Amino acid sequence: MSRAYRLAPWLFLAPAAIYFFSLVIYPIFGSFWVSFHDWDGTTFQCSDGRTLQELAEDESCRRVPLMTWVGLENYERFFDKTPRDAGRIAEYWSGVFAGESPRWPRLSVETKVVLNNIKWLVLFPLAIPIGLAFALFLNQTSVWIRATKSMFFFPFVLSPAVIGFVFQYFYDPSGPLEGIYDLLGWDSGVIGDQTRATYGIIVAGWYPQIAYCMIIYLAGLTAIEPEQIEAARLDGARRWKLLRRIILPQLWPATFVALVVTTIGALRSFDLVQVMTIGGPGRGSSDVLARYMYQKTLFDQDYGYGATLAVILFLIMLVFIAVFIRQMVQQED
Amino acid sequence: MYPAPMETWKPQSRTLYKISVIVVLLLWLLPLIIIMLASFMTADQLNTGGRGLNLPNPFSIEGYRTAFTNQDFMASFMNSFLVVIPVTAISVCLATMAGYGLSKYRFRGQILIFAIFVGGNFVPFQILMVPVLRLTQDLGIYNTRWALILFHGAFQTGFCVFFMRNFIAQLPSELIEAARVEGANEWQIFRRIVLPLVVPAMSALAVLIFTFVWNDFFWSLVLTPASPEGMLAPAGLNNIIKGRFYNAWNVLAAGSLLVALPPVLMFFVLQKQFIAGLTLGANKG
Numbered sequence: 001m002s003r004a005y006r007l008a009p010w011l012f013l014a015p016a017a018i019y020f021f022s023l024v025i026y027p028i029f030g031s032f033w034v035s036f037h038d039w040d041g042t043t044f045q046c047s048d049g050r051t052l053q054e055l056a057e058d059e060s061c062r063r064v065p066l067m068t069w070v071g072l073e074n075y076e077r078f079f080d081k082t083p084r085d086a087g088r089i090a091e092y093w094s095g096v097f098a099g100e101s102p103r104w105p106r107l108s109v110e111t112k113v114v115l116n117n118i119k120w121l122v123l124f125p126l127a128i129p130i131g132l133a134f135a136l137f138l139n140q141t142s143v144w145i146r147a148t149k150s151m152f153f154f155p156f157v158l159s160p161a162v163i164g165f166v167f168q169y170f171y172d173p174s175g176p177l178e179g180i181y182d183l184l185g186w187d188s189g190v191i192g193d194q195t196r197a198t199y200g201i202i203v204a205g206w207y208p209q210i211a212y213c214m215i216i217y218l219a220g221l222t223a224i225e226p227e228q229i230e231a232a233r234l235d236g237a238r239r240w241k242l243l244r245r246i247i248l249p250q251l252w253p254a255t256f257v258a259l260v261v262t263t264i265g266a267l268r269s270f271d272l273v274q275v276m277t278i279g280g281p282g283r284g285s286s287d288v289l290a291r292y293m294y295q296k297t298l299f300d301q302d303y304g305y306g307a308t309l310a311v312i313l314f315l316i317m318l319v320f321i322a323v324f325i326r327q328m329v330q331q332e333d
Numbered sequence: 334m335y336p337a338p339m340e341t342w343k344p345q346s347r348t349l350y351k352i353s354v355i356v357v358l359l360l361w362l363l364p365l366i367i368i369m370l371a372s373f374m375t376a377d378q379l380n381t382g383g384r385g386l387n388l389p390n391p392f393s394i395e396g397y398r399t400a401f402t403n404q405d406f407m408a409s410f411m412n413s414f415l416v417v418i419p420v421t422a423i424s425v426c427l428a429t430m431a432g433y434g435l436s437k438y439r440f441r442g443q444i445l446i447f448a449i450f451v452g453g454n455f456v457p458f459q460i461l462m463v464p465v466l467r468l469t470q471d472l473g474i475y476n477t478r479w480a481l482i483l484f485h486g487a488f489q490t491g492f493c494v495f496f497m498r499n500f501i502a503q504l505p506s507e508l509i510e511a512a513r514v515e516g517a518n519e520w521q522i523f524r525r526i527v528l529p530l531v532v533p534a535m536s537a538l539a540v541l542i543f544t545f546v547w548n549d550f551f552w553s554l555v556l557t558p559a560s561p562e563g564m565l566a567p568a569g570l571n572n573i574i575k576g577r578f579y580n581a582w583n584v585l586a587a588g589s590l591l592v593a594l595p596p597v598l599m600f601f602v603l604q605k606q607f608i609a610g611l612t613l614g615a616n617k618g
Contacts, residue, residue: 012434023487030464159548
């Protein structure tokens with residue numbers, strides 16, 4: 001092959017690769033580095049090692065962060081209360097199983113945040129079966145149903161912040177759900193209550209996510225060959241059996257994409273929490289890693305610890321990213 | 334087709350189905366219907382507890398007027414266009430070239446580079462936050478729209494490469510080979526053969542990127558917290574609602590609908606492109 005041919009892909013690739021790698025890949029390592037330090041985000045020194053005070057009046061220098069190396073201290077801080085909290089939670093459940101009615105223990109913010117992330121991971125993906133149900137419900141071809149599909153879908157294009165405001169209003173204790181709250185005795189509504197807030201936010205998060213899963217499944221349903229369905233029908237497969245044996249396996253690619261996007265979305269949840277509860281009510285009752293990190297870094301000016309939280313979140317997500325990439329690369333071969 | 338097409342059903346089932354679709358749709362849109370009603374109510378009506386499924390009484394555009402005349406909110410709203418448009422152009426163009434380079438050539442490290450682009454799409458923003466923030470401070474663009482353009486351009490380029498690489502890989506290679514045999518150089522092949530074929534994909538992608546970036550909230554909070562004319566509309570709305578218009582429900586409602594409007598309009602006008610973009614890759618092996 002000619003030199004031009006060998007060189008060409010690199011030239012086509014270079015602008016995007018340099019740009020993307022320097023702003024999205026390289027900073028990952030930067031956060032790892034910061035996570036081993038203590039830094040308040042505002043202390044700097046000169047890149048040649050002098051302090052800013054040592055500079056002559058008209059002199060300037062390249063400023064670099066003045067950070068203190070603390071090794072794994074930030075990570076120890078994160079897991080410091082984990083054994084204690086795990087013990088308390090175990091005690092709570094053994095109480096429950098012994099037929100008592102123990103009070104939910106006081107936990108550290110870190111534990112609450114991790115538990116909330118787990119709630120997101122478990123509950124947020126329910127958007128997938130709900131989206132599938134919507135897709136099956138709406139998989140018809142008449143003109144009016146096509147218009148209806150886009151009405152079902154369009155919440156997906158709303159900004160998560162907007163969804164947050166919409167549901168903040170929707171959940172208001174004297175809002176449209178007031179009657180239901182009265183019935184249940186929920187005086188502070190959903191997101192105003194420590195034990196319910198996270199669930200309320202997850203339900204708000206479902207709104208665009210169900211729409212997304214629905215559209216992915218509708219595309220998947222359209223792509224199934226009609227002959228195959230007809231053949232199965234002739235063999236006597238109907239309804240559930242047809243769905244389970246023929247349709248669901250055929251929809252696997254759609255399910256896979258929905259799973260990846262939804263799982264990553266669950267861990268990324270920031271906007272809704274920030275808009276609806278700012279992590280509260282109280283300390284961390286609805287907080288998640290993604291938001292707690294933002295708070296710790298920019299408001300408590302604890303950059304090292306914030307970076308540590310980000311690294312922990314990243315490592316959890318890396319598991320899912322790796323699964324996705326492995327599947328993708330396998331498809332290539 | 335699954336479920337069986339409506340045409341094959343009993344007439345009663347068909348009627349029942351149509352009714353149930355309408356009922357479910359109304360329930361589905363209920364939060365949005367309620368916020369739309371609220372956007373036309375007066376602050377008085379909302380504060381005296383009429384925050385349920387009530388009709389505006391009196392009908393008022395107070396909320397919209399407040400939002401429209403708030404300089405900070407309007408600045409962020411207009412600024413959104415100034416950020417979103419260049420970001421869309423940069424990322425789609427860079428990614429089209431990169432996608433071509435990654436799909437129609439064979440070279441070592443190709444899969445690895447592609448995998449990094451794809452993986453980079455899924456990293457949590459928080460792991461990039463401190464370094465990107467520091468970078469914009471060093472460059473002197475912190476608290477300006479340039480910070481958002483710089484970062485979003487890069488991040489969206491990753492998604493676009495993923496998309497474009499998969500799209501271009503599906504194009505037949507024969508055309509490219511033929512052009513090469515006839516002596517076209519590599520750039521001419523890209524410019525004359527590939528580019529015309531990917532225009533539909535580029536427009537589908539542009540619609541998606543417009544929406545993704547328009548809706549960003551996190552990076553506005555991080556990179557432009559003190560600059561209403563640098564941040565994006567969702568953050569601008571958040572600022573006024575958490576600030577001066579705290580508990581002004583009609584401003585919250587009207588503002589939310591205003592922020593939602595551009596992507597919603599775009600979606601309804603360019604629906605085909607939007608859905609084509611979103612579902613690419615979701616139904617192939």
